[in-house]
Amino acid sequence: MSATATILLLGSGELGREFTISAKRLGARVIACDAYGDAPAMQVADEREVFSMLDGAALNAAVARHRPDLIVPEVEAIRTEVLAELEREGVTVVPSSRAAQLTMNRDAIRDLAAQDLGFATSRYRYAGTLDELRAGANHTGFPCMVKPVMSSSGKGQSKVERADDLEAAWDHARANMRGDRARVIVEQFIEFDYEITLLSVRHAAGTSFCPPIGHRQESGDYRESWQPAAMEPVALARAQEMATRIIDALQGEGRGWGLYGVEFFVRGPDVIFCELSPRPHDTGMVTLISQDLTEFDLHARAILGLPLPEEIVARPAASAVILADRESADFAYEGLADALTSGEGVDVRIFGKPMTRPGRRMGVALAQGRDIDAARKLAGAAADAVRIVYR
DSSP: OOOTTTTEEOOHHHHHHHHHHHHHHHOOEEEESSSSSOOGGGGTEEEEEEOTTTHHHHHHHHHHHHOOOEEOOOOSOOHHHHHHHHHHTTTTTTSSSHHHHHHHHHHHOOOOOOIIOOOOOEEEEEEEHHHHHHHHHHHOOSSSSEESOOOOOTTTOOEEEEEGGGGHHHHHHHHHHOTTTTOOOEEEEOEEEOEEEEEEEEEETTEEEEOEEEEEEETTEEEEEESOOOOOOOHHHHHHHHHHHHHHHHHHTTTOOOEEEEEEEEETTTEEEEEEEEOOOOOGGGGHHHHOHHHHHHHHHHHTTTOOOOOOOOEEEEEEEEOOOOOOOEEEEEEEEHHHHHTTTEEEEOOOOOOOOOTTTTEEEEOOSHHHHHHHHHHHHHHHHHHHOOO
């Protein structure tokens, strides 16, 4: 694949923005697509298209206009049957239309991991009605997690402590799910020692792994991440083996090249599969400061058929998100100078989103440190220094 390839980017949030920068540095032409105008990646792309990724006719029309060499999804909610047809017609879908189809829905990827591959997962059931949710919770036990089968960034997730709270969790999931499937997964709440994201890169020469990333979530959405996360060699080897197997299973008819974010719970020597995203991962924002090649650089190199380093290493570093607390189209940022001078090795990225919403990620603070604890403190302090001012 030529580095001058034309890329149709489906989804143009903060991850798409950083990927676009990495791809353009390698000579690619990027058309950024999203359901709203002036999305972060559109601000740095060559061209833009505004349409719903679930609108198959609009997706086909965009492909016909731009004739891309590569279609690169950045979001889960896409009309995947259109991607499959385009792949059959010779367009390269990253990493494959099968990967996009299976990871668009939590039920499909969970069944692949638990039933087809035999991975250890939490106990789970699916529910399309409140009564089915109650039956599923009886199977998993309490506490349990209730999640829409189609959502992103933790939207619609609830931890349910008792049966009386299931109706509220059902309503919350339905109000925040994406797409047109009113279905949830209810799963056992796992007591784990820690959780990691294993960034795994499939490329022309094989599969490479970034050092594991530790992270902390609230309401299913990431709040901070750090790299490298401490992990026993036997557990790391098991996670890498599981990641390789599930990536192999997702390849389908495509090449399968690209970066995958594979999430695991770790409890002692046990590694428990959680989720997978076949694209750069939000917790991987830490690689903007921890690695010489970020997760976005690695994704771009892999899909363009360019070489990767023999070993990917990471310096002790951390990220902490900057969140909005209300909805507004008229706002500004204060405290950037304070954040950038809060410690040696601190940086801040503002995503450029045109609208705030409660809990929406608007930026991220990044920090290197002498060790992980120091880096986390620096990143957290820098994030706290940035204030969103609503006018």
